[in-house]
Amino acid sequence: MFTGIIETTGEVIDITAEGTNLTFTLKAPIAPELKVDQSLSHNGVCLTVTSVNGETYTVTAVDETLKKTNLGRVKTGDRVNLERCMPANGRFDGHIVQGHVDQTGVVTSIVDQNGSWLFDFQYNPVSDNPAESNITVEKGSICINGVSLTVFNSEPDSFRVTIIPYTYEHTTFRDLKVGDVVNLEFDVVGKYIKKMLGLYR
Incomplete structure (x- = not known):
């Protein structure tokens, strides 16, 4: 679950097609703090971190996600809004956000x-x-x-x-x-x- 309070932005530095999916490599200040399997909101889309390498990390968006969101329009060099999931003891500064784009x-x-x-x-x-x-x-x-x-x-x-x-x-x-x-x-x-x-x- 997220709150809609953006932590930082990340820059898309590579996009790789894998069948109907797209794998995004992003550079972000919070990358060194991320862990594999962690949920991270990208422009409001909840995606799972698949790898971390210093200041960069990767996530994959499946075909259904690409069809229902704007991630399929993202280009190398674009910035995206990033938010890690809300900690259980955190303040609720925004509203209930699921990371499931309608x-x-x-x-x-x-x-x-x-x-x-x-x-x-x-x-x-x-x-x-x-x-x-x-x-x-x-x-x-x-x-x-x-x-x-x-x-x-x-x-x-x-x-x-x-x-x-x-x-x-x-x-x-x-x-x-x-x-x-x-x-x-x-x-x-x-x-x-x-x-x-x-x-x-």
């Missing part, structure tokens, strides 16, 4: 507010039936590329978030452009409530 969304607008940034995102609700669709709620939580954020301007297929200077500088939000694809994990509590209400119907 779908991708697209950046539709970036507005510099001279002290913060407004980012608008659009996504396909997946289903015309609200009980089966991914949804946001006003002032609710959303995880974007692994970052825990608060939603406003919540619509059936779009929402907005505000990015403060610290988050902008210490995550890949400063790299995003209009049209870029991002990973979205919707609030797990909301997903369970939505599922239960759908069953009662």
